[in-house]
Amino acid sequence: MNIIIRADASPGIGTGHVMRCLTLAEELRQRGANVHFLCRAHPGHMGEVISARGFALTLLPAPVMPFDADDYATWLGAPARDDARQIIEALQGMEVAWLIVDHYAIDQHWEQLLRPHTAKILVIDDLANRYHDCDLLLDQTYGRCEEQYRPLVPEHAVLLLGSQYALLRAEFARWRAYSLKRRTSGEFRHLLVTMGGVDAANHTSLVLTALRGCELPPDLKITVILGHGSPHVGEVRRHAASLPWQTEVRCGVDNMAELMAGSDLCIGAAGSTTWERCCLGVPSVVYGSAANQQEILAQLGEHGALLEVRSMESLYTVLMGAVARRESLSQRARALCDQLGGSRVADHLVPVPCERQDVVLRRVQWSDARQLYEWQIHPQTRRHSRNSAPPTWQEHCEWLRARLRNPSSFMYLIEQSGLPVGTVRIDLVDSCQDLYETSISLDPCYYGQGLAQQALVAINRAFAQLSLLAHIKPENAASVKLFSRCGYRQTDETHYLREARHDK
Incomplete structure (x- = not known):
């Protein structure tokens, strides 16, 4: 393709x-x-x-x-x-x-x-x-x-x-859990300054000049990030050298997620980097000079996800306000944007591949409603469901509409050589832990062909940074064996957990 x-x-x-x-x-x-x-x-x-x-x-x-x-x-x-x-x-x-x-x-x-x-x-x-x-x-x-x-x-x-579709690099998914966990610390030891990849207007120098008159912790470390093409590197370095705190200027970094995750607070620009900070729950003071950014910053400020700086003269006051509200700012920010925006968008363009080339996971569409319903009401499906009563067509349609509208539900049709053979989905259970529940259903005509395992392995790979939970009835021995083979471990009588992988 x-x-x-x-x-x-x-x-x-x-x-x-x-x-x-x-x-x-x-x-x-x-x-x-x-x-x-x-x-x-x-x-x-x-x-x-x-x-x-x-x-x-x-x-x-x-x-x-x-x-x-x-x-x-x-x-x-x-x-x-x-x-x-x-x-x-x-x-x-x-x-x-x-x-x-x-x-x-x-x-x-x-x-x-x-x-x-x-x-x-x-x-x-x-x-x-x-x-x-x-x-x-x-x-x-x-x-x-x-x-x-x-x-x-x-x-x-x-x-x-909406921000749930924000396109964030994979490194932000890898550092999200670490970053969110350290937000409970009360220390303010590391300040990150990142005013955009180019910063043609040299807002970075304005920020450093404003910081010079601020009363900040003497052991504070400041890290300043500039892009490869920034035209003001020399001037920024001179301003950084004049500050009374340990200040490092770095250009063209390839570990931005790690630097954000390791910071206690960020002074940043508006734009796409806003969603990177939100994903990691980094408390932020944001300056947006472009006209199209003002409305966005106002909305995020009203939500309590950041504090806006409207002039450099007010930077110190706003910065101290952010220091006092770091935990609240972090919680509000992380709720706006997770690490799954790229997956949500890509699902509309390209199927999720499986190990077998003839098997893919295609995003469910409304046109699949009838096929899904036939599987839902099949006696074999109901026997292993939490609710053994089959839904009515109207109930099924209402359920499917809600799933398709919900960005926290990832629902796929399992296809073999272009033919639908089953469905697999993950649904958000706990946003604080990035915990999703996995459900899978196969057309009984295709039992025993390894297709369910193909689907679960593909889900494991596509959503490695999530914790995945499965609810399985004790008498469903085939599912217990299937999920155990795919890396799920039993946590109680009916639940099996595949823990998140946070490879850095």
């Missing part, structure tokens, strides 16, 4: 669009997709980063129009029709399953030109300010609602809205 990503980076555009697309690309590659990036050769285009991650890359010609931060049309670097033509030329001879677009300069006119050259289109957006011709739209902004996008997309388009 070929998947194309159109996204750009530059000092003016920032690195966030390409970075979140790289995160999604990693998830898709793990599922067997071939991912190819198409990026314009802006200064700081991040092509070397994309290539270093092992993805195919086509660089479009250098920009032919000047960049204007206030005019999104200039961010494309070329007239939209010319950009579309260049993309079409790059796609010649390629069968494209999905075209992923993450660009503020692209709207339905560009997308309509590409329609004949791809099976489906996914748009990643944050603005909700223009029309799109897409099949799937992702906006990971907290508080986004369907009413904001429904008039802007085709009737058939599926909307993935």
